[in-house]
Amino acid sequence: MRLTLPSRKTNIKLFAAALALLSTNMIACKSSMEEDLAPANQQEATASNSQMATYASSTVNFVPNETLKSSFNIPIGIAIVKERLDDPIYGSMVAREFNSLSSESDMKFGGMHPEKDKWTFTKADAIVAFAQKNNMRVHGHTLIWAKDSVQPAWIKNFQGDTAAWDNLLKTHIQTVLARYKGKIVSWDVINEPVADNGALVDNIWLRKLGEDYIYKAFKYAQEADPSVKLFINDYGQEFGGKKMTTLLGLVTKARAQGIRIDGFGFQAHTVMRIDPVKFYNNFKRTADAGLLVHLSELDISVRYQQGDTFALTTEIANQQAATWKGIVKAYLTAVPKAQQFGITTWGASDKDSFFNKGYKNADHDYPLLFDNNYNPKPAYKGMIEAGKGL
Numbered sequence: 001m002r003l004t005l006p007s008r009k010t011n012i013k014l015f016a017a018a019l020a021l022l023s024t025n026m027i028a029c030k031s032s033m034e035e036d037l038a039p040a041n042q043q044e045a046t047a048s049n050s051q052m053a054t055y056a057s058s059t060v061n062f063v064p065n066e067t068l069k070s071s072f073n074i075p076i077g078i079a080i081v082k083e084r085l086d087d088p089i090y091g092s093m094v095a096r097e098f099n100s101l102s103s104e105s106d107m108k109f110g111g112m113h114p115e116k117d118k119w120t121f122t123k124a125d126a127i128v129a130f131a132q133k134n135n136m137r138v139h140g141h142t143l144i145w146a147k148d149s150v151q152p153a154w155i156k157n158f159q160g161d162t163a164a165w166d167n168l169l170k171t172h173i174q175t176v177l178a179r180y181k182g183k184i185v186s187w188d189v190i191n192e193p194v195a196d197n198g199a200l201v202d203n204i205w206l207r208k209l210g211e212d213y214i215y216k217a218f219k220y221a222q223e224a225d226p227s228v229k230l231f232i233n234d235y236g237q238e239f240g241g242k243k244m245t246t247l248l249g250l251v252t253k254a255r256a257q258g259i260r261i262d263g264f265g266f267q268a269h270t271v272m273r274i275d276p277v278k279f280y281n282n283f284k285r286t287a288d289a290g291l292l293v294h295l296s297e298l299d300i301s302v303r304y305q306q307g308d309t310f311a312l313t314t315e316i317a318n319q320q321a322a323t324w325k326g327i328v329k330a331y332l333t334a335v336p337k338a339q340q341f342g343i344t345t346w347g348a349s350d351k352d353s354f355f356n357k358g359y360k361n362a363d364h365d366y367p368l369l370f371d372n373n374y375n376p377k378p379a380y381k382g383m384i385e386a387g388k389g390l
């Protein structure tokens, strides 16, 4: 499937059909990622080894004194898990290239609050300490995730009236915000609240508290730490449509109640064939609404070009680099500097990417900036070029 902008009117239908297919693929990809996190099987490992020769030819060289963060004048972030920081090679790469940290999972509800009266802050604390030691910003991810499958068991089983649910929401948010006041500068208050059809995602918080759970969550966060920046984080905003309409509507309704939503995180788990113009248009729409824009979970799948069995050729690596550069440029162009909250990639090396943690057998992917040995890929160079305005 090839996606290019139609040059003539007659191509528009075809283009729309291709886009719909791409969008469907992304949704399928998203739900599979969430459902299937089983370890890779033996078949995959064999395929991976045979692909490495081609893969190795797709790296670029580091340039002395040039890093991702030194190439931009906005924060450049990476999502990490605490355990990986214990690997000195990984830790030094994170500190050298990035100046903002998000947590892949150690700051999610179940990770920090596994039972009603039990809090486990060890991993989140370690991430914050690493950031402080290395002069990095910390972005919190995430206070409430609007999806039933990710709720801890005690939340799923909790019995109580509206006031009791309200109190749970408030206690969780305000305990976390109080602990990290002055240390975590921003939070994804709600993750993925809106479905592609524009409806609010059905989840336990919506069923117990109605749409108000969203406004209350922002209100409680704001009360706990007035200086912290508060985000709605979601995927697929680049496709605009009803999802964006609802997301922007939530901001309008919050503002009408005097509740502050500072920005949108565009997760941007995206694909190589996406047209960066789509991002441009929806970054602009968000910025025009007076919101900060965080490119919050960027990674670019190459898998849809060749199906299940492919190697990362130099050609594909270069195409991925062009898309990476295009999306970053779209961000820097569409969003005024004061509203550029930063760009965060969802991991560093392809082998660490959640795309490769069991997403269908033999379905290898290469979505990130570094190869399995932390050598930079062409996408790394593309990102740096975008940062330097090249």
Ligand code: GLA
Pocket: 033, 034, 104, 105, 141, 191, 235, 267, 269, 297, 354
């Ligand atoms: C979403 C979440 C992330 C991560 C990925 C992978 O993007 O926001 O925290 O869990 O899904 O499933």
